[in-house]
Amino acid sequence: MRIITWNINSVRLRMPLVKKLTEEAAPDILCLQETKTPDEHFPVDDLRALGYEHQHFQGMKSYNGVAILSKYPLESKEIYTRVGREDCRHIAARVAHELGKFEVHNLYIPAGGDEPDVAANDKFAHKLDFVDEMSAWFKDRYSDDQRLVAVGDFNIAPYEHDVWSHKQLLKVVSHTPPETDRLAGMLASLNWTDVARHFVPEDEKTYTWWSYRNRDWKKSNRGRRLDHVWVTPPLKDNLSAYDVLTHTRDWEKPSDHVPVIVDFQF
DNA sequence: ATGGTTGCTTGGCAA
Numbered sequence: 527m528r529i530i531t532w533n534i535n536s537v538r539l540r541m542p543l544v545k546k547l548t549e550e551a552a553p554d555i556l557c558l559q560e561t562k563t564p565d566e567h568f569p570v571d572d573l574r575a576l577g578y579e580h581q582h583f584q585g586m587k588s589y590n591g592v593a594i595l596s597k598y599p600l601e602s603k604e605i606y607t608r609v610g611r612e613d614c615r616h617i618a619a620r621v622a623h624e625l626g627k628f629e630v631h632n633l634y635i636p637a638g639g640d641e642p643d644v645a646a647n648d649k650f651a652h653k654l655d656f657v658d659e660m661s662a663w664f665k666d667r668y669s670d671d672q673r674l675v676a677v678g679d680f681n682i683a684p685y686e687h688d689v690w691s692h693k694q695l696l697k698v699v700s701h702t703p704p705e706t707d708r709l710a711g712m713l714a715s716l717n718w719t720d721v722a723r724h725f726v727p728e729d730e731k732t733y734t735w736w737s738y739r740n741r742d743w744k745k746s747n748r749g750r751r752l753d754h755v756w757v758t759p760p761l762k763d764n765l766s767a768y769d770v771l772t773h774t775r776d777w778e779k780p781s782d783h784v785p786v787i788v789d790f791q792f
Numbered sequence: 793a794t795g796g797t798t799g800c801t802t803g804g805c806a807a
Contacts, residue, residue, distance in 0.1 A: 588800050637807055736795035
């Protein structure tokens with residue numbers, strides 16, 4: 527069972543890359559963020575043609591938007607409102623697999639703007655509130671013996687080696703203590719496993735995003751690990767592989783995020 | 793310190 531999460535930054539513009547990815551990596555479940563597409567324009571038929579018959583998505587014009595595309599049936603499809611906004615950042619579904627069901631949550635946490643100051647920047651306040659609410663919500667609704675997978679663009683790089691320079695990014699939104707502390711709290715509250723760090727040693731740099739604003743993303747390599755896959759304890763022993771498809775950052779008209787793969791052996 | 797690029801949409805915001 528292979529799950530891929532990818533912030534696609536416009537699904538309509540990048541359908542050719544989605545096709546390329548599915549041919550190359552053949553995910554059973556593909557979770558997309560920043561689809562930037564209202565539901566009536568979502569490329570349902572094109573994705574079905576790629577083998578993703580089972581789809582759950584919520585989008586809006588220009589911003590945000592999340593999608594779960596699956597080769598397996600999806601049950602109990604849910605759409606969640608976070609901090610009072612219907613802004614297409616959290617959907618979930620149960621995946622029916624022959625060796626057991628699990629619930630997949632696809633998350634797009636707000637980026638939070640530029641200024642890491644809740645008084646001066648509403649977007650940063652929204653981001654912190656979003657994580658607070660969602661963290662409490664998961665803890666209230668579930669227990670750590672349930673089979674959950676949470677994926678998506680969390681817009682937070684939690685650890686020192688999740689960014690190119692810990693020191694230089696401590697006051698940059700995505701790596702500030704108010705954000706990383708909150709994410710650590712959420713991780714601990716349901717005993718989630720951060721799958722990337724289950725496979726990649728904590729002292730090894732690993733990124734999933736490189737800004738468009740660098741002349742040469744590979745040469746400067748100023749990346750951050752913003753995209754995540756978390757699993758609850760019952761799924762931990764089923765983890766078999768983790769990979770980041772860094773080469774896709776060099777595809778023509780790339781997303782600024784690259785796909786993250788997690789494989790399960792059931 | 794500042795500016796750098798992209799997508800959606802055609803002015804300016806969000807990332």
